[in-house]
Amino acid sequence: MAQHSVDSRAGADTQVIVVGAGPVGLMLAGELRLGGAEVTVLEQRPAATTESRASTLHARTMEILDGRGLLDELGTVPSEPRGHIGGMPLDLTLPGPYPGQWKVPQTRTEEILQEWALSLGAGICRGREVTGLREGEDRVELDVADSGGPSRMTARYVVGCDGEDSTVRRLAGIGFPGRPAERELLRADVSGIDIPGRRFERLERGLAIAARRPDGVTRVMVHEFGRAAQQRDGEPDFDEVARVWRRVTGEDISGGTPHWVNAFGDANRQAAHYRTGRVLLAGDAAHQQMPVGGQALNLGLQDAVNLGWKLALEAGGRAGDGLLDSYHTERHAVGRRTLTNIQAQATLLLGGGEVDALRTVIGELVTKERVRAHLAGMISGLDTRYDVGDDTHPLHGARLPHTELTTQDGTHTTAAALLRTGRGLLLDLDGDDEGSGDEGDVRPGSAAEPWSDRVTVVRARLRTDGTGHPLAGTGTVLVRPDGHIVRAGHGADGLRTALRRWFGPPLSTPTTPPTATAATTAATPAVKSAATTAATTAATIAKTLAGNGRDDMGRLTGRTALVTGSSRGMGRAAALRLAMDGALVAVHYTSNKEAADDVVGAIEKDGGRAFAVRAELGVPGDVHELFLGLEEGLKERTGSTDLNILVNNAGVMGGVAPEEITPEQFDRLMAVNAKAPFFIIQRALKNMPDGGRIINISSGLTRFANPEETAYAMTKGAVEQLALHFAKHLGPRNITINSVAPGITRNSNPVFDIPEVVEQMAQLSTFGRVGNPEDVADVIGFLASDDARWVTGSFVDASGGTLLG
Ligand code: NAP
DSSP: ESOOSOSSSOOEEEEEEEEESSOOOHHHHHHHHTTTOOOEESSSSSSSSOOOOOOEEEEEHHHHHHTTTOHHHHHHOOSSEEETTTTTTEOOSSSSSSSSOOOOOHHHHHHHHHHHHHHHHHHHESSSSSEEEESSSSOEEEEEETTTTTEEEEEEEEOOOOOOTHHHHHHTOOOOEEEOOOOOEEEEEEEEEEOEEEEEESSSSSEEEEOOOSSSSSEEEEEETTOBOOOSSOOOOOOHHHHHHHHHHHOOTSEEEEEEEEEEEEEEOOOOOETTTEEEOGGGEEEEEOOTTTHHHHHHHHHHHHHHHHHHHHTTTOOOOOTTHHHHHHHOOOOHHHHHHHHHHHHHOOOOOGGGGHHHHHHTTTTTTHHHHHHHHHHHHHTTOOOOOOSTTTTTTTTTOEEEEEEEOEEEEHHHTTTSSSSSEEEEOOOSSOOSSSSSSHHHHHHHHTTTTTEEEEEEEESSSTTTOOOTTTOOOOOOSSBEEEESSSSSTTHHHHHHHHHHHHSSSOOSOHHHHTTTTTHHHHHHHHHHHHHHHHHHHHHHHHOOOOGGGGTTTTEEEEEOOOOHHHHHHHHHHHHHOOOOEEESSSSSSHHHHHHHHHHHTTTEEEEEOOOOOOTTTHHHHHHHHHHHHHHHSSSSSSEEEEOOOOOOOOOOOOTTTTHHHHHHHHHHIIIHHHHHHHHHHOOOOOOOOEEEOOOOGTTTOOOGGHHHHHHHHHHHOOOOOHHHHHGGGOEEEEEEEEEEESSSSSGGGGGHHHHHHHTTTTTTSBBBBBHHHHHHHHHHSSSTTOSSSSEEEESSSSSOO
């Protein structure tokens, strides 16, 4: 591969270029977008193919499509439990929701995947042929030819999904060892013929297959025993197919109209490396095999699903060491196994009389249930298991089995539905409220908090009585976006290690102090700065622990903080952050005591201090009730009622059109969002020593329009005035007061479970994702610290560059 001629000063055009818009390339494009990577697909053909090469989707692929919410698009799909091995009938039924084979023309599969990838924001450019490839230090440069002439494109990574004759593989110099085709099957889709159906019929002179589709087109496939694969420049003539068909079956199909004719051989090759540097291969570009029983397409789609999330994390600078290389390790091994079974099947299928005895023996074996199930697992992809480097639990590396669940809020769902966001999943099936395990005895969900941008935590129980279900009694399972389990067991023991390994470094300061080297290996500046902060904080903690004891840890040690509305969302993240920095935090809530207690529990498990305080805001007596509980809690723990940090975070959204909002609704918004913060500040100033900090949470909606939230935005506009005027008033006391305006930020609103909507919202930010509570909490942490002593009366946009224009 040519090196170094790429100008490394200019930025790459995109993060990932996928070459090839077949099913594998399109699936990969969608997966990359789900993971937040920018992706452009380049396809040589000017239009989508009308040929339907592969028409079988196996059970594992159906599960994957379910895990992306794509099955509805497929509609009613005919299924057939019966498959074959080397042409001998084999029942593919195994436990699971999609037993057997599912018949979907490849054109339809492509159509659906293309719509999906486009809807997620992938760019698909047709009529672009890749003619050159050079890998530089930080990107790959491609020469691209189209009707307008040659041009160049750069990306941080390039993936060849361009089929068995892959240009990307050739240009990247990746070896493709294996066996050339020795035998071949001729195939044609023909209308205007009327011949008997044949299912893998072995006749004296050869093998014949004929299947008539509902549209009247018959697909014929034929192999003449002993006939070697022909050297060809293009596809065979229909005349050749008709001649061989006549020799094998005695039937004349020459009068039919061919729609598509091709030949495929039993070549068996596999790329030596699925990844070299910044170039990767997936699908037939990585492995060439005889397409029997649809395994080739399914293998390719599953490559794409294994690679997509890993490459997205890598391109975004959030992957842990070795994650991207695990794509080769895992999929090369699966490919090797599939190629071996296909080679064995090719021998059984295309061999002449010399394989008859072997077929008889195997025919007997497949009647044994254990053999049948073993082979069905292999062909359907359901038994794919990765070596995840930890074999302490039988579920490690296996796919998440079909599971019906009831989540904590009573919703009925399935494990597949929970994977639809394309994020990792921490499924907490432990009924206990207490955590267990040796990592600080925390609840697994709290341990995963620093990965909340990549991993969704769901507490649920099995809907069946669980007896016999593989997950019964498992406790917690950590599942990768591709549906494979990487950690199973009770409590948080080993969980952080697994989270780091598969999901990269935590974004905010981890609760287990990292070493400086471990924490600063991340690639992007954002992650680096978070990791550096983590390392610095860890060093401070270690130093103070050694010297002065636990009460003095962190930069906010000795301070007290009130965060309103901190039972969930950004308030929760802010409470965790301030506590981590050493403050004693009052966790305020109004209705959800359990959630507030959970925040207090998470803080205490990590060695911090907190207590919950209830008060409904926006009603008469609200501030009085709040400060009664606050002062009692402070006094009990510190002997004083001093409050150093106030975060006015609690708020309610409107979501009512300006024509429809009632005066009562308007008053309520104003009372909770604007009036309460004013009077909380007024009251808090009695308790606040000089040098205190006030942070009011506003909203990006004071900067950009959303008519549904007119009244809400008015309340936030009012909140922003607090910073300006109080800053002047409180300067002499060295108290700072600032506004923080988040953009769209994840909270418990179910809208964040709908990938399509999240994707649309993500487009508003210049970083292409929605905000996480921690993104805002870190800004609050800074404004609360001594480092922000010179910032007051200011408006801080924490919207991830929303609608910059
Ligand atoms: P959230 O998840 O909806 O949580 C709201 C919190 O406020 C909860 O702790 C809730 O307590 C409390 N709360 C609500 N109404 C209350 C009342 N009347 N009295 C006392 N407490 C009340 O919030 P979020 O989405 O993280 O938003 C936090 C702040 O950021 C809000 O001011 C919001 O307006 C602002 N913001 C949010 C976004 C966003 O996209 N999420 C964007 C811009 C600005 P309970 O749990 O006890 O009900």
